[in-house]
Amino acid sequence: MSREKSTWVVPPALRGWVLPLLILVVWWWAVASGWSTSPLLVSPAAVWERAVQQVTSGELWTALSASLWRNARGFALGASLGLAFGVLLGWSRWADRLVGPSFHTLKQISLFAWIPILSMWFGLGDGAKVAFIAMAAFFPMVLNTFEGLRSVPREYIEVGRVYGFGLWQQLTRVIAPSAAPSVFTGVQLALIYSWLATLGGEYLMASGKGIGNTLIDGREHFWMDLVLFGVVVIGLVGYALNALTSALERRLLAWRDRTVGRY
Amino acid sequence: MAHAGTLDIRGLNKQYEVKGQPLPVLQDIHLTIAPGEFVSIVGTSGCGKSTLLRLVIGLEEGYEGEILLDGARIQGTNLNRGIVFQEHRLFPWLTVEKNIALGLLNADLTEGQQRETIREHIELVGLKGFEKAYPHQLSGGMSQRVAIARALVNRPDILLLDEPFGALDAMTRAHLQQELHRIWQTEGITMILVTHDVEEAVYLGDKVVVMEPRPGRIRRTVPVPLAHPRDRANPEFAFIRNAVLGELGEPGGAALAEPPWRPVRPDPAWNIGRWQFAV
Numbered sequence: 001m002s003r004e005k006s007t008w009v010v011p012p013a014l015r016g017w018v019l020p021l022l023i024l025v026v027w028w029w030a031v032a033s034g035w036s037t038s039p040l041l042v043s044p045a046a047v048w049e050r051a052v053q054q055v056t057s058g059e060l061w062t063a064l065s066a067s068l069w070r071n072a073r074g075f076a077l078g079a080s081l082g083l084a085f086g087v088l089l090g091w092s093r094w095a096d097r098l099v100g101p102s103f104h105t106l107k108q109i110s111l112f113a114w115i116p117i118l119s120m121w122f123g124l125g126d127g128a129k130v131a132f133i134a135m136a137a138f139f140p141m142v143l144n145t146f147e148g149l150r151s152v153p154r155e156y157i158e159v160g161r162v163y164g165f166g167l168w169q170q171l172t173r174v175i176a177p178s179a180a181p182s183v184f185t186g187v188q189l190a191l192i193y194s195w196l197a198t199l200g201g202e203y204l205m206a207s208g209k210g211i212g213n214t215l216i217d218g219r220e221h222f223w224m225d226l227v228l229f230g231v232v233v234i235g236l237v238g239y240a241l242n243a244l245t246s247a248l249e250r251r252l253l254a255w256r257d258r259t260v261g262r263y
Numbered sequence: 264m265a266h267a268g269t270l271d272i273r274g275l276n277k278q279y280e281v282k283g284q285p286l287p288v289l290q291d292i293h294l295t296i297a298p299g300e301f302v303s304i305v306g307t308s309g310c311g312k313s314t315l316l317r318l319v320i321g322l323e324e325g326y327e328g329e330i331l332l333d334g335a336r337i338q339g340t341n342l343n344r345g346i347v348f349q350e351h352r353l354f355p356w357l358t359v360e361k362n363i364a365l366g367l368l369n370a371d372l373t374e375g376q377q378r379e380t381i382r383e384h385i386e387l388v389g390l391k392g393f394e395k396a397y398p399h400q401l402s403g404g405m406s407q408r409v410a411i412a413r414a415l416v417n418r419p420d421i422l423l424l425d426e427p428f429g430a431l432d433a434m435t436r437a438h439l440q441q442e443l444h445r446i447w448q449t450e451g452i453t454m455i456l457v458t459h460d461v462e463e464a465v466y467l468g469d470k471v472v473v474m475e476p477r478p479g480r481i482r483r484t485v486p487v488p489l490a491h492p493r494d495r496a497n498p499e500f501a502f503i504r505n506a507v508l509g510e511l512g513e514p515g516g517a518a519l520a521e522p523p524w525r526p527v528r529p530d531p532a533w534n535i536g537r538w539q540f541a542v
Contacts, residue, residue, distance in 0.1 A: 155352050159352050163342070255356045
């Protein structure tokens with residue numbers, strides 16, 4: 001223990017910051033010392049200035065709120081459809097046999113391959129983007145819900161039968177809580193995928209406002225600082241989404257948090 | 264206080280279908296269990312003793328013959344029959360009291376009565392103070408106590424126990440056997456215990472049903488005419504235990520135990536339902 005103390009001067013809570021700070025220092029040094037004079041690598045200070053400009057002018061808020069709103073709609077649509085579809089496939093062997101093969105074929109298709117079809121159907125406006133985001137959320141949600149329902153131990157169902165549980169009681173008292181961890185993994189993945197898809201959609205179906213459009217803007221004007229700023233914002237939003245779901249999981253699935261192994 | 268019913272199994276046959284071929288699991292089982300009786304069932308693995316319990320609880324269907332409780336044919340599960348499985352089967356997302364409360368979900372009790380019943384049963388199995396604990400915070404023995412409380416909470420006529428202590432260490436097992444005995448005496452209900460531990464079977468049972476495998480049949484029923492609480496060191500106890508062990512062994516091996524065990528060999532006429540103890 002004492003050895004560990006001597007090697008680690010940073011308190012555990014702050015250790016996550018060590019690597020980003022280190023990269024920032026190296027980056028700053030590379031530009032300031034003249035080691036890199038490429039216009040592709042602007043200084044951290046320039047990015048910071050751009051950040052201040054974006055925040056104060058309200059441009060960041062316009063772009064970010066458009067992206068988040070789009071993301072929220074796509075996620076809500078895709079995740080709820082995915083949940084319903086996953087429950088159907090998991091619940092009914094008949095439905096699984098009927099539509100399972102088609103579903104498993106469709107899920108093999110790269111999401112981006114859908115963009116041409118989606119943009120032909122819905123144009124390049126918000127409709128196509130939301131549909132694209134919804135698809136990104138849909139697949140992980142279906143798969144994990146299905147998996148959760150199918151892995152409910154038969155032993156638990158038998159306990160329900162012994163106590164005379166009807167279908168509704170089995171569903172709410174046994175199946176739902178037993179499948180919850182897996183379903184929650186689906187929600188988590190759907191959130192992450194939908195955020196990735198939000199950016200992908202905005203970038204590939206460029207129209208309107210959004211963080212993806214901010215990136216395009218930066219590229220077209222060769223404003224490297226804007227591009228880098230956009231990337232940082234995207235990363236931070238992803239981090240926030242992940243932190244949100246982790247906190248939610250700790251609350252809702254507290255019983256599980258204490259049964260899994262710690263390494 | 265004994266509100267138990269008579270369980271009557273007549274000419275029971277059960278078979279599974281394996282690759283299109285019928286595989287007999289239970290053959291011609293006759294067994295009558297009087298109200299309040301404690302019956303142990305022993306046998307090597309594959310003798311169908313667990314299947315027998317699953318038929319009585321109603322988790323398994325499709326059999327020939329009759330399983331009657333107070334003359335009525337058993338169909339599906341019912342709150343008048345409780346079961347404790349080898350694994351405790353507690354729901355990991357519920358606390359001890361909520362796991363037990365689940366057993367009362369379909370009982371006709373007011374909320375106040377439910378709380379009272381749950382409290383009583385937690386006390387009965389000696390887990391006062393652990394109401395809010397989650398299963399992963401309990402030892403194997405404690406989990407099995409909760410499972411027993413959950414099985415008893417509906418005050419069933421019959422409690423079935425499917426190797427409930429099989430996965431526990433020897434000390435915990437001996438302790439829980441005493442506890443189960445105490446519960447049986449206080450509740451005054453019929454208990455059927457499936458086990459592969461002969462000593463456990465003799466220690467707890469009014470009679471020990473010895474089964475043999477392929478297909479599962481009753482080989483012999485050994486009465487245990489000893490007063491409770493039983494002393495494992497008592498020569499009579501050892502005598503009966505060896506008789507059961509002899510029945511479990513190969514036919515040739517049983518001969519070893521033949522002459523002195525004669526008196527224990529039951530006469531079919533007085534075998535069934537004779538050895539009951541007031542509770």
